[in-house]
Amino acid sequence: MIVRLRSVSKIFGSRIAVNALDLDVPPGLCFGILGPNGAGKTTTLRMVYGVTRPTAGSIEVFGLDLKKHLRAVRSRLGVTLQQNVFIEALTPIENLRVFGRYHLLREPELSRRIDEVIEFLELGSHANMPVRQLSGGFQRRLAIALSLMNRPELLIMDEPTTGLDPAVRLALWSRIRELRAHGATVLLTTHYMDEAQRLCDRVAIVSDGRVVDEGAPGDLIAAHLAPEAVEVDCTPEEESALLDGTIRAARRLRVGRRVTFYLSDAAPLVERVRAADHRRPLVVRPTNLEDVFLALTGTSLEAAA
Amino acid sequence: MSLSLPHALAVWRRDAAMYRRTWKLNILPNFFEPVFYLLSIGLGVGAYINEMGGTPYLVFLAPALVCVAAMNGASYEVTYNIYVRLTFEKAYDAMLTTPIEPDDVLAGEVLWAVTRALIYGGCFFIVVAAAGLAPLPGGLWILPLLPLTGLLFATIGLVFSLRIPNIDLFSFYYTLFLTPLFLFSDVFFPLRERLPAHWLWVAEVLPLLHPVRLARRAFQGEFSPVMLWDLTYILAVSAVLLLWARRDMDRRLTS
Numbered sequence: 001m002i003v004r005l006r007s008v009s010k011i012f013g014s015r016i017a018v019n020a021l022d023l024d025v026p027p028g029l030c031f032g033i034l035g036p037n038g039a040g041k042t043t044t045l046r047m048v049y050g051v052t053r054p055t056a057g058s059i060e061v062f063g064l065d066l067k068k069h070l071r072a073v074r075s076r077l078g079v080t081l082q083q084n085v086f087i088e089a090l091t092p093i094e095n096l097r098v099f100g101r102y103h104l105l106r107e108p109e110l111s112r113r114i115d116e117v118i119e120f121l122e123l124g125s126h127a128n129m130p131v132r133q134l135s136g137g138f139q140r141r142l143a144i145a146l147s148l149m150n151r152p153e154l155l156i157m158d159e160p161t162t163g164l165d166p167a168v169r170l171a172l173w174s175r176i177r178e179l180r181a182h183g184a185t186v187l188l189t190t191h192y193m194d195e196a197q198r199l200c201d202r203v204a205i206v207s208d209g210r211v212v213d214e215g216a217p218g219d220l221i222a223a224h225l226a227p228e229a230v231e232v233d234c235t236p237e238e239e240s241a242l243l244d245g246t247i248r249a250a251r252r253l254r255v256g257r258r259v260t261f262y263l264s265d266a267a268p269l270v271e272r273v274r275a276a277d278h279r280r281p282l283v284v285r286p287t288n289l290e291d292v293f294l295a296l297t298g299t300s301l302e303a304a305a
Numbered sequence: 306m307s308l309s310l311p312h313a314l315a316v317w318r319r320d321a322a323m324y325r326r327t328w329k330l331n332i333l334p335n336f337f338e339p340v341f342y343l344l345s346i347g348l349g350v351g352a353y354i355n356e357m358g359g360t361p362y363l364v365f366l367a368p369a370l371v372c373v374a375a376m377n378g379a380s381y382e383v384t385y386n387i388y389v390r391l392t393f394e395k396a397y398d399a400m401l402t403t404p405i406e407p408d409d410v411l412a413g414e415v416l417w418a419v420t421r422a423l424i425y426g427g428c429f430f431i432v433v434a435a436a437g438l439a440p441l442p443g444g445l446w447i448l449p450l451l452p453l454t455g456l457l458f459a460t461i462g463l464v465f466s467l468r469i470p471n472i473d474l475f476s477f478y479y480t481l482f483l484t485p486l487f488l489f490s491d492v493f494f495p496l497r498e499r500l501p502a503h504w505l506w507v508a509e510v511l512p513l514l515h516p517v518r519l520a521r522r523a524f525q526g527e528f529s530p531v532m533l534w535d536l537t538y539i540l541a542v543s544a545v546l547l548l549w550a551r552r553d554m555d556r557r558l559t560s
Contacts, residue, residue: 012560051401052560071309071404079402085395087319089326098322101315102403147402 001060002027002154002185003048008057009209010043017043019209020057025154030176030186032200034193034293040209041189042082045158048187049079062153075103078152082159084143088132092123092142095131096149103150117145121175137168144175155179157188161195173199193290203289207297217289224292226250228266231283232273233257242272253294262287308408316400316413317420320382324421335374335428342370343436346493358495358521367438368520369492371429371447375454376513378425380483382418383462384475392472397558407555415459415547422455439524446523454516457539460546461512467553490514491521515539 003025010018018040025031033041046052047059050070059066061073086095096114105113118127121141126134131142140161147155160176161169176199180186190196196203197217204214213220221227226249234242239259243249247269249261261269266284273282324331343363351362358365390396397410430447433439439447465478489496490513497508508514515535522532 046560049402051398051558071307071406074402075404077402081395081398081402083395083398085399087323087394087396090322094322098319099399099403101318102312102400102405104311104315104404146399150403 001025002062003187004060005044005048006058008044008047008054008059010040010047010052011055016209018047018054021206021209021211023204023211025185025187026202027185028180028183029201030180030188030199032196032203033187033189033206034191034196034203034289035189035206036191036297039206041206042158043209044206045079045156045187045189049074049077049156075150076152077154077156078147078150080144080147080155080157080160082162084139086131086139086142089130091129092118092127092131092134092145095142096145099146100149105149113149113151117148120148120178121145137164137171140164140168140172141175144172148179152184154185154187157186159189159191161190161192169195193288193293197289205293205296212296213292220292221287221289224295225287226262226264227287228263229283229285229287229291230261230263230266230269230273231285232259232261233281234259242269242276244272247272251295253291260291262291307406308412309404309406310412312405312409313412313416316405316410317416319396319400320414320417321420332424332428335378335425336432339370339374339429339432343367343432343438360525364438364524365521366493367433367436368444368447368524369490369517371426371433372450372454372513372516372520373487373492374429375422375426375451375516376458376483376486379418379422379455379458380462382421383414383459384466384478385472387414387463387466388469388472388475391466391557401558407558408551410558411463411547411551411554415456415463418459418462419452419455422458423451426451426454440526443526444524447520450516450519450523453536453539453543456543457512457516460543460550463550464546464553467550467557486511486513491517509538512538512542 001024003023005021005023007020007022008018009016009020021040021044023044033044035041043052047054048061048066050066050073062076064073066073087098090098093114096117097110100110100113118124121144123138123141123145126138131139134142144157144160147157155176157176161172164172173195176186176188188200200217202214202216203220205212205220213224215223232242234257236254247263249263249269251262253260263269270282270284273280343366347363347366351366354362356362356365400410401407427448430439430451434441434444462478469475490511491497491508492513496511496514497505500508515538519532519535522529
């Protein structure tokens, strides 16, 4: 295992941020920690790279006890922080040079690494202008470039694409996939279900500082919900008329007027809805990780009677 | 916790890289400030004073002002600049994703504050020497004092900066601490000659007084046992505050 957490807890004052968490990140995978804001994702990552010390439990990274080998572990991993940290008056190249020295890189290797990460993240056209003039997307690329300066075996990313536009997100995902393809292990947090589903080989769903379930996105969906989801706008009375005792949804989720039914076959329900009122808003889609997430952490989801 | 000098130097180089961008703008005021003090206080006020401490007033004033410049150089660095790096820029959060540890951050920042003290004090010394106020080569003994003055005020400022909850409190540090030190630490008049006998110890408590007394002796080319006490004060106070800052730095950077 690249990362191994055993009954790790972190308590800040009276608040339990992480609660007896077990986590195994195997090598060569993209592993996602999925959870709402405040679930303990960032605290967990900070404990993995050793700036937050666990209140209880043990942490091993690269098979090394983190407490005893902090510098050695950190020299082999890279971290993309949630908030970009740059010297804004300096250029990307100058920022990379300063950061490379934190890893004690020297010339000519330092310049070689800078060229390498600039090429990998396609920062060449913006490499010589002050960072504060870069767009959000280029700043995020630079943040990732910084975390790659030491050619990390483990890349830790705290919400790598939050706040970015779709095109930039796609571009960054492709870079992350390529890193994994070259053998790096990626451990990321996100609250974007699409990011987790498209990018991660395995996800751990975290809520209130605990892992609620863990597995490949497809397996998690299959394990918890029927494969087809139908969303319909209707009142509770209309809902029972629609189901009419003959259609059995495995589970359903109501948020306001909108109900989502999870079914192994959506066709009968769709037919029924169309027949009753062909203008009623209706969405038929495959069940996704977001549904699983709500099923595991939400309170409004209930098993159908 | 542990200290690694190469990593501390990497922290130092970050600050140096930032400073290199603006040093031409920063260094000009460094030269003007002493000129203004020497003209106003030294020549202006000094015209009404025959001598002080047994020397012409300008000669009395000059070495002390060199120390004040070193104090200011270090102080700017460990107050506003450190606070911004800590709170707004989050520079240390990025450093701590690499093999750098809090002790390296502390050492690098103290080293950089000492460097700034050397730059500030060094500029002032050049002006003083150019004005013919520094006995050469004996007056060069003031130069090793500049990093010591920097170290003392770097550690004092760090302890303050690491403990305050918001940036506005620095105005207290400057107006209620550094300014009184500047006015009462033997810079403009020999404090001990104005204090009643049983208040003499007050003078010995003031941190700026010790570098100033050492600087003046260096310019006079005299050595006396009290200099050992001044040196001991500077090193001992710096060491104690450094240990204190070390604990606070670790507390602020890790959790």
